[in-house]
Amino acid sequence: MLRSTVLENGLRIVTEEIPGARSTSIGVLVDASPQDDPAGKEGLAHFVEHGLFQGTTSRDAQAISAMIDEAGGQMTAFTSRDYTCYYAHIMDDYSTFAWELLGDILLNSTFDEASIARERDVVVQELSLQEDDYSGQIHDIVKNKIWNGHPLGREIAGNIASVQSLTRDDCLNFVRQHYTPDRLIVAAAGAAQHERMVEQASDALWRLTGTATPRKQSTCNFTNATHYEHRDVARAYFNIAIPSLCYADPHRYATHGLNVILGGGMSSRLYSQLRESMGAVYYVHSQYYAYRDAGIMMIEGATSDENLERVLQAIVLELDQLAQDGVTDDELWRTRKQMKGQHLLAGDSMSTRMSRILTQNFYFGDFVPEQEILDAIDGIDGAAIQQQAAAVFESGNIAVGVVGPDTSANGQTRILDTLHPAGFFSQLAVGS
Numbered sequence: 001m002l003r004s005t006v007l008e009n010g011l012r013i014v015t016e017e018i019p020g021a022r023s024t025s026i027g028v029l030v031d032a033s034p035q036d037d038p039a040g041k042e043g044l045a046h047f048v049e050h051g052l053f054q055g056t057t058s059r060d061a062q063a064i065s066a067m068i069d070e071a072g073g074q075m076t077a078f079t080s081r082d083y084t085c086y087y088a089h090i091m092d093d094y095s096t097f098a099w100e101l102l103g104d105i106l107l108n109s110t111f112d113e114a115s116i117a118r119e120r121d122v123v124v125q126e127l128s129l130q131e132d133d134y135s136g137q138i139h140d141i142v143k144n145k146i147w148n149g150h151p152l153g154r155e156i157a158g159n160i161a162s163v164q165s166l167t168r169d170d171c172l173n174f175v176r177q178h179y180t181p182d183r184l185i186v187a188a189a190g191a192a193q194h195e196r197m198v199e200q201a202s203d204a205l206w207r208l209t210g211t212a213t214p215r216k217q218s219t220c221n222f223t224n225a226t227h228y229e230h231r232d233v234a235r236a237y238f239n240i241a242i243p244s245l246c247y248a249d250p251h252r253y254a255t256h257g258l259n260v261i262l263g264g265g266m267s268s269r270l271y272s273q274l275r276e277s278m279g280a281v282y283y284v285h286s287q288y289y290a291y292r293d294a295g296i297m298m299i300e301g302a303t304s305d306e307n308l309e310r311v312l313q314a315i316v317l318e319l320d321q322l323a324q325d326g327v328t329d330d331e332l333w334r335t336r337k338q339m340k341g342q343h344l345l346a347g348d349s350m351s352t353r354m355s356r357i358l359t360q361n362f363y364f365g366d367f368v369p370e371q372e373i374l375d376a377i378d379g380i381d382g383a384a385i386q387q388q389a390a391a392v393f394e395s396g397n398i399a400v401g402v403v404g405p406d407t408s409a410n411g412q413t414r415i416l417d418t419l420h421p422a423g424f425f426s427q428l429a430v431g432s
Contacts, residue, residue, distance in 0.1 A: 002357070002367050003194040007202055009209055010181040013188075014357050014367060015197045018350065021190040024095045025354035026197075027087035028102060029185045029362055032178035034081060034158075035151035036215070041170055043158020045178075046079040047123060048171050052086070053077070054115035056108040061115065064101065071097060079156050082292050083362060089351050092191035096200050103204025106179060111171040123163050130157075134237040134403045135300060138229070142239045142298070142401040145225035152220050152294060180210040187357035190350035220294040225399040226415045228406065235282060236308045236404030240299040240315060242392045247290040247363045253376045254384035255295070259288040260335045261327055261385065262318065263299055267334065269318050270299065278314065280307045292363060305405050309418045312400065323393055326386035339377045 004014045037044045054061045068075045073090030075098065086106070088098040130136060140155050147153030157163070186205070188197045222243040245252050263270040263286025274281045284301030303311045327335075346352045347370070360367045392398070400415050 002369075004367075005194070005198050007181075007198075007206065009206060011184055011186060011201075011205055011208060012361070013186045013198050013201050014361060015187065015192045015194045016189040016353055016357060017192050017194065018190050018353070021192075021350060022092055023089060023350055024092050024098070024188060024190045024192050025087065025089045025350040026095065026098055026102065026188045026192075026201075027085060027186070027354050027358050028106065029187070029358040030084045030086070030179055031183040031185075031212070031362065032174070033079065033083050034154045034156050036174070036178055037151070037154065037158070038170075040162060041158075041166060042154055042162040043123065043156070044166060044170055044174055045084060046157050047119065047163065047166050048174050049077045049079045049084050049086075050119050050123065051111050051115065051171050052105045052109045054119060055110055055112060056104045057110060058108065059104065064105070067097070067101060073098065075101065081152055081154075081156065085355075085358065087351065087354065095188075095191070095197070099200040099204040106205070107207055109175070111168045113168055116166070116168050116171070120163055120166065123157060124160050127157055127160050127163065134231060134233055135239075135302065138227075138237050138239045138401045138403045139298070139300065141227055141229070142225070142241050142399050143296075145227060145401070146223050146241055146243075146296065146399045147220055147294065148223045148225075150218060150220045150293075152291060176210070177213040179208075180212045181208050183212045184208070185358055185361045187354050187361070189353035189357060222294070222296075222397050223399070224397055225401070227399075227401040228415060229401075229403045230406060231403050233403065233405050235302050236305045236402055236406075237302045238300070238308065238312065238404075239401045240312070241296050241399040241401075242319075243395065243397050244288060244295040244297045244388075245290065246295045247292060249290075249295070251384065251388075252290060252295075253380050254388055255288055255290075255297070256339060256377075257332075257335050257380045258322070258385045258388050259286050259297060260338055261331050262286045262297075262322065265338065269322070270301075270315065273318060274301070274311060274314055278310075280304075280311050280314070284315075308402065308404065309414060312415065312418045319389055319392055322386065322389035324390075327382045329382075332380070332382050332385075336377055336380060339380075340374055343373060343377070 002016045006012050032045055034045050053064055071090050071094045073088060073094060075088040077086040086102060088102060090098045144153040186201050245255050262268060263284060270284050274284050280303055282302040286297060286299045289296050289298060299315055357367055
């Protein structure tokens, strides 16, 4: 059963008690993200997330880690392009302890100079290691180019120069400006009796006050782009992005269906054609990335450099076939079954249930009943999926990025020459 309470300081607490559960997952979603990073301080939101675990007025980093381990649970955090989330998964007997520890790091973190310097080095090392993650690298490059100039396109961790410039005052000011009750959502799932969770969360977070600094609103438009980046690699890592729907769009379930059919599994069209029939890729999949202000579908994979052109063209032709001919009844039936199965199986995890509460309240302002989600999946029809595929070609919007071994200056031209003969996306230009 889902229940919600708003505390006197404006903090909203939502719980879902699962009868028979022995564990509790608790979480705090903060409406603060890389989109809030000041100019020249890219990576600050992510750095603050790291810094909150480095010590408070009563505990150092080692004490925080030891307490989590002693409880036999886990506490961690992540920064997304829309928000930051802190969460813990513990046995029900330790929920009071977990709330107290979460409240301590959110309210009393010191960001002392020694920990700031140490964490700067850690994040810089992370950024350096990302240079070897070619798939992730081209993923971030494409997002940056399609949302050129919009904060949504920023790299979450920033860059080495910006991270090295971050200071203690930057962290303290960011928390003061953005970690306020009106920007926080609190959730618990599992052994989460509502009144008990409200009492424990209130005891931990009642001192949280203030109102967040208003944001400047900007329109998030999709920009066509091509990008080829040479690296000393054995294969070409490609990423194709097309515009899609934002997280709260009422037609989003058809987008999820399109993703499943196109590249959402081993029975998907792209996997069957490119991997099984053509044998032309090491891997290929699609993913629907939905955010508050925008959404995209990305098709990602790796192939040999000599196969790059025919792989890119085959992907576009699969999209075109979906747009022209639609989906079969069998595909639609399997897609619905797959989506419902994945949703229900994931619901066995208390952490997943807690995460759903947070994200639903963040994007919709309320929780969405499970039956409503299942009914929406059953309501996906082939015409809606076909219409979304057709919209790709009607808009003419696409971005293609490749990290590969081509040492010539013709990388982007190869991408363009692949797409133009098919009659698609003729407005793309070299250097865009």
